[in-house]
Amino acid sequence: IQALQISENKIIKTKMLSRACFRQFSASIRRMSSTNIVETNIDSGTGFATVTLSQPPVNSLDKNLLTAITDRFKKLSDDSSVTGAILTSKFDGKVFSAGLNIVDMFQKSDDHLGEFWGMVQEWYLTIQGFPKPLVSAINGHAPTGGCAMALMSDYRVMVEGKTIGLNETLLGIVAPFFFADLMIAAVGRRHAEFALNNGYLYTSDEALKIGLVDEVVNLDQVVPTALKILTKMTKTPQPAYQVCKNFLRKETMDTLRNDRAGDIAHFVGFVQQPNVQKAIGGYLQALKQRKK
Numbered sequence: 298i299q300a301l302q303i304s305e306n307k308i309i310k311t312k313m314l315s316r317a318c319f320r321q322f323s324a325s326i327r328r329m330s331s332t333n334i335v336e337t338n339i340d341s342g343t344g345f346a347t348v349t350l351s352q353p354p355v356n357s358l359d360k361n362l363l364t365a366i367t368d369r370f371k372k373l374s375d376d377s378s379v380t381g382a383i384l385t386s387k388f389d390g391k392v393f394s395a396g397l398n399i400v401d402m403f404q405k406s407d408d409h410l411g412e413f414w415g416m417v418q419e420w421y422l423t424i425q426g427f428p429k430p431l432v433s434a435i436n437g438h439a440p441t442g443g444c445a446m447a448l449m450s451d452y453r454v455m456v457e458g459k460t461i462g463l464n465e466t467l468l469g470i471v472a473p474f475f476f477a478d479l480m481i482a483a484v485g486r487r488h489a490e491f492a493l494n495n496g497y498l499y500t501s502d503e504a505l506k507i508g509l510v511d512e513v514v515n516l517d518q519v520v521p522t523a524l525k526i527l528t529k530m531t532k533t534p535q536p537a538y539q540v541c542k543n544f545l546r547k548e549t550m551d552t553l554r555n556d557r558a559g560d561i562a563h564f565v566g567f568v569q570q571p572n573v574q575k576a577i578g579g580y581l582q583a584l585k586q587r588k589k
């Protein structure tokens with residue numbers, strides 16, 4: 298009987314302990330009401346938000362994903378309990394983001410293109426204007442818009458053996474000025490001219506050499522390394538951090554803010570040209586046939 302009582306007490310203690318652990322865990326990691334294409338967890342101890350892009354198969358930025366990311370970053374900006382963020386992908390070891398959804402630029406009406414580009418502008422202005430420290434944990438390929446999104450963060454940790462770059466010209470399109478300025482800010486004009494004119498896709502190691510990314514690590518170190526640097530960045534006095542980040546980025550953002558309609562008209566006019574449509578269509582087909 299005594300033995301039974303002892304083991305029953307042990308079970309009760311174990312249950313109490315696991316309940317306490319669960320309470321502690323659920324208190325320290327808060328899951329924001331996320332769309333299933335942008336998962337967000339907030340660590341209530343550190344205030345760090347981890348934003349995980351989760352739209353299969355390759356996180357291509359269509360209207361849904363652009364809107365979901367934009368809404369998420371607006372909420373994180375306004376949430377005073379959030380001290381900083383990490384941006385990463387659910388498809389680790391494969392793709393961070395395949396950039397803008399090419400289907401949204403092929404054989405579409407002017408209205409569709411205009412609405413799409415308005416969302417691209419809002420996505421750029423929101424992430425680039427995110428006032429808190431933001432680190433990209435680039436755990437897969439990051440071509441074109443995927444690279445631009447990583448460039449909007451304040452520090453880039455990339456997995457080894459993948460590719461990154463603003464390779465739009467290879468598709469027969471041209472990176473918008475606000476993507477180009479992101480590249481210039483990271484690597485300087487000489488490297489940016491070479492990268493954009495030639496649509497060059499850099500390997501992780503090449504990207505590190507020119508300063509396109511800040512660290513290259515193996516896959517299981519991407520997020521831990523991002524967390525480490527975020528911890529350091531959030532130690533900087535934050536009002537100063539925010540003012541500094543804002544004034545360094547303001548000029549290009551203001552150029553866009555001051556003429557969003559003109560920029561949309563420019564995009565629609567450019568993309569609707571028959572030779573550009575032909576190039577996009579050919580590229581889309583090649584992408585689909587790559588696997589066959």
Ligand SMILES: CCCCC/C=C\C/C=C\CC/C=C/CC(=O)SCCNC(=O)CCNC(=O)[C@H](O)C(C)(C)COP(=O)(O)OP(=O)(O)OC[C@H]1O[C@@H](n2cnc3c(N)ncnc32)[C@H](O)[C@@H]1OP(=O)(O)O
Nearest residue numbers: 357395396397398399438440441442470471564567584585
């Ligand atoms: C003076 C005038 C100046 C004018 C300037 C004015 C305005 C600017 C004008 C235009 C600017 C437009 C800017 C565009 C920026 C962009 O972001 S364009 C996006 C380009 N993206 C790419 O090129 C990436 C293409 N994808 C890949 O390289 C690979 O998919 C990958 C990311 C390396 C992953 O490879 P993986 O083997 O894992 O996957 P798959 O290739 O098999 O892809 C799976 C599936 O997904 C489809 N897909 C891939 N990428 C995209 C995409 N970006 N959009 C839509 N769909 C995509 C692919 O086709 C497969 O489909 P499935 O065959 O049906 O399964």
